[in-house]
Amino acid sequence: MLVTITRPGLVRLGLCKLPPFISRVSLTEASNQKKKKKKMTVTNSGIQYAVQIITKHFGNLVAKVCETLLKSGPLNLGALIRSTALTPQQVKNSLLILVQHNCVQPFTQESKAGLKVQYMAVYDNILHRLRFAKFLAVVAQELDDDCKQLLAGLLEHGRLTQQQLMDRANQKSKSNSSQVQNAAQDNFIRLVTARFVERCPAPEPLLEEAPEQEGPKKPRSKSAKMAQVSETIEQRVLAAARPMEAIRFLITTNPETDDPSQKSENNSSSMSVGEKRKFDDLDIGEHGSNDKEVILWRANFEQFIRCLRHKACVENVRARHDDGAAVVLRAVLKATRMQETKVKTDYSVPLKMGAIYNEVIDSAAGRNLTKVSVKASLHLLCGAPPVRGGYEGEGEDEDEDEDEDVPYSIDLKKIIELLQNDEVESIVLKRYGQDACRIFRLLTSQSKPAGQFFETDKISVDALVDKKETPKILYKLWKDDYVHMEKLSLTTAKQSQVMVWKVHKSIVWEHVLDEMYHAAYNLVKRYDHEREENKEVTNTPKEKRVGELEKKANRFLGVRKIMALSLVKLDDALMLFHDF
């Protein structure tokens, strides 16, 4: 009996079917607590990093307000003033800035005292602030430099009316010809049509009563549940505030004519000042100085993230397969971009061969591809249940007279997963060495998302690692939260405990993300420090930098370059794990 228990094969079955004589040993307190902490979607390091961004962009007061909202979830004005210990005016001004820059979304909630406005920090939008250069590059590539200029204004100011945008374009071109005006108008339409620009969300949408099992409403602070609850609140608020699809990208040529948005109060992306005054906590519509309808526009971050996600997928396919497959994937994603309903979609929208081929030969890179090669690439991309380390072409479904009408859908989630794996593996490799990386890959190659338990000896054999070293490596990985361990006690055995290990991907991935936030924060912090240290150099005019100063200046140049580049790359990884 004993022998069969300790043989690796059995443990591989996983713990669900443990024979009765094996009992699980409960985990230590410490690791239980760790687990709980990880359930939070936005970790402390994440908040720290977001606050750092806001501090740099808007100063300490605004950051204080933002931090309070991030930490405690949605608050009303009174509570916010109390928690921050700032003056009402300071808090109001800070909120104005945060709302203007889409970092806070107010919403209305019904309480005994009537309607109450609450303020909620929008974490993702805060982080997007460091991605503006990437967003602008997307527009420059997809549209052109003029559109990029127009967008730059919007990013700089957060929210603008169409007129303000036009005025800005005029100022920039320094001539006020109607030609410039028309071109700006056209570019604006192009931005909206491509969905890079959208109408702003409703200023203070009413949040409907929570669906049943959201739990007791009152204690919305401090408990561990908070983060999860507020996550759902965040989603609900954003959904309530989002303009209906029909008007989200609708440009009314004459803003004074009646607007469809007015018909649905909650989804209104525009606001009349009178209406707004009803919740007179804040005076948000600073651009609306008269009582006419004011439609505010802003950058549609969702669309930018979608584009960047697509780009990451395409580049990954290029690296793993070839240019042909990359061109085909890009064509598919471009053709279906408007139909995607959410950013983190698992599969590309199904598209038929004919449509794909047309799109492919329409692109510069795909002009010379033949139908046969496009089809081959598609098979490579959608072939079969992908395996680790690449795609697996599946044998069976090789249909000779394949119909043109079969729609193809590509597993984007898998592509993203492979990228994420690469990133985590590179960390494990660098920190713990090649043997550890092989073990880690073995443990993550299991199809079950929660991983599968492996016994120590089995790991040693499968990953071809020295039997004596294996437990040591596993212990190191476990100590740093990269693998999960359980002790099985065998009640009939003299050797009474067996250790089994697995990687619970979602837990480890969140842990990695948390460390990334931490690393990003540190990178920025260190950069500020370096800049401070080199003030003397940078304040000296170029021609006067000689000798020691010149050396220092050159070093600082190098520092700036490598740090900026690292932050851009690290932010790519943050998106990979948080947004994609």
Added chain:
Amino acid sequence: MSRSQGPSALKRKRLDSQSGSLTEHESKLYDAIRSKTDMGMSLQDLRRETGLQNNLFTKAIKTLQAKQLIKEVKNFENKTRKHYMATEFEPSKEITGGAWYDNGQFDTEFIKVVKRELVKVIYDQENATLAEISQAIRMKNFLTVNLSDQELKQILDALVLDNEVLKVVSTGMGGYKAGKECYKCCKRREPNLASMASIPCGVCPRINQCTPDGIISPTTCEYFKKWLEF
């Protein structure tokens, strides 16, 4: 690292003639050891099983060894424990740890060489099944040890985990039967993102103790200092 003998090659010597001249104790001991064939027995187990007195036991072991009827082998699970086996057997994998252990020691060098050769073979053939790889390795004749297909597969799986080799299932297009498992070399990838791994904090052992204004902090960090030395 050269290994002159295959662990699985059994040297069969006829030793029966010699065993005739053994004492009763020696016979008992020898039979016990021999009955375990290529698994052999540890000193402790032998003592327990034969129930011989200490001095008799030690003497008998010595005699059997002197007559070359039994030999001491290394058990990779526990190198300090004495382990005996009849001379006619070669220790089984359970004792030696298989092809990857040499005298109880994990043979990193040997594995490295085998890995390198396998990658070469796969690279030359672009796509290869296990049988083809095994054939090619045999033809090359570079190993003094004969590796079984199972052992080759173990190395191949490790290479897959190393990200050096890709295991794919044939679509039936490249001349293989559909569904056949093949190995091919990974495309030499452009360096992946590795954004964390390329900055100090990404591989920092002390990131958990690092705080903005603590003793370990990004402003005073030595790792950063080193990294930013130009």
